[in-house]
Amino acid sequence: MSDSSDPETGTSNSGCNTPPRKKSKRWYQQSFNKQWLTDVELRDWVKEDPNDKNTAICSVCDWKLKNCDKSALMKHKASSKHTRNLDTKKNTLNIKQFFKRSDAELPQDKVAKAEMYLTGYMAEHGVPFAQADHLVDVIKKMFPECETARNMKIKKTKASYMLQDGIAWEERQLVAKFCRENYFSLIIDESTDVSVSQVLAVMVRVYDEKKCKVADLLLDFVEVDDASAEGLYKSVKEMLEKEEIPLQNIVGLFKM
Numbered sequence: 670m671s672d673s674s675d676p677e678t679g680t681s682n683s684g685c686n687t688p689p690r691k692k693s694k695r696w697y698q699q700s701f702n703k704q705w706l707t708d709v710e711l712r713d714w715v716k717e718d719p720n721d722k723n724t725a726i727c728s729v730c731d732w733k734l735k736n737c738d739k740s741a742l743m744k745h746k747a748s749s750k751h752t753r754n755l756d757t758k759k760n761t762l763n764i765k766q767f768f769k770r771s772d773a774e775l776p777q778d779k780v781a782k783a784e785m786y787l788t789g790y791m792a793e794h795g796v797p798f799a800q801a802d803h804l805v806d807v808i809k810k811m812f813p814e815c816e817t818a819r820n821m822k823i824k825k826t827k828a829s830y831m832l833q834d835g836i837a838w839e840e841r842q843l844v845a846k847f848c849r850e851n852y853f854s855l856i857i858d859e860s861t862d863v864s865v866s867q868v869l870a871v872m873v874r875v876y877d878e879k880k881c882k883v884a885d886l887l888l889d890f891v892e893v894d895d896a897s898a899e900g901l902y903k904s905v906k907e908m909l910e911k912e913e914i915p916l917q918n919i920v921g922l923f924k925m
């Protein structure tokens with residue numbers, strides 16, 4: 670932002686175009702008038718300067734207009750510089766609008782959302798994914814006029830993919846980010862999965878400031894070859910380092 674005077678309007682950032690003469694009056698000070706913010710002629714482009722009560726900002730030109738009354742502001746509005754900048758801004762906005770996706774939700778997005786809700790429901794209530802397609806058939810019969818329901822296609826493989834690589838992945842990124850930035854307690858729970866390999870569930874106990882409560886969140890499942898204390902320590906440490914979670918953020922440890 671320049672500090673020189675605006676050649677096309679005579680307005681100036683310094684508030685004065687000629688060197689001060691001894692006998693000249695003090696420069697007239699014009700404070701920003703809040704009514705300009707609702708004035709139809711001004712409200713679209715005049716902004717307040719938070720740092721100077723005598724300055725108005727033209728948001729089109731990104732230009733400071735010091736000690737201006739309404740007539741000086743209108744003179745700036747009519748200047749070729751302002752008109753030119755306004756045209757450029759309008760064209761840019763049109764291009765942006767052209768590339769902006771419509772606010773109306775696309776049909777395929779509605780279907781994806783519906784499938785995601787269904788997968789989330791099945792995971793939360795322990796409904797086997799093998800039932801996914803049967804459930805979808807029922808929904809289609811229940812709402813025959815609904816295009817979204819008609820286009821839902823979800824079977825066991827897709828449901829488990831959406832859960833593991835979609836919902837769970839996203840959730841895990843959030844938990845890891847939280848642990849990178851906050852203190853937490855580590856909870857580990859060792860179990861054996863269907864393939865009889867040792868799996869360690871790594872949970873974190875955190876204080877959720879937004880909800881004002883303590884929450885236990887799943888951070889990761891770690892496969893362990895060595896179930897000794899040293900082996901578990903090594904596996905968990907490696908996982909935390911991979912997620913770039915500082916070990917200093919751990920304030921407690923539970924083993925279930």
Ligand SMILES: [Zn+2]
Nearest residue numbers: 727729730751
């Ligand atoms: Zn302007």
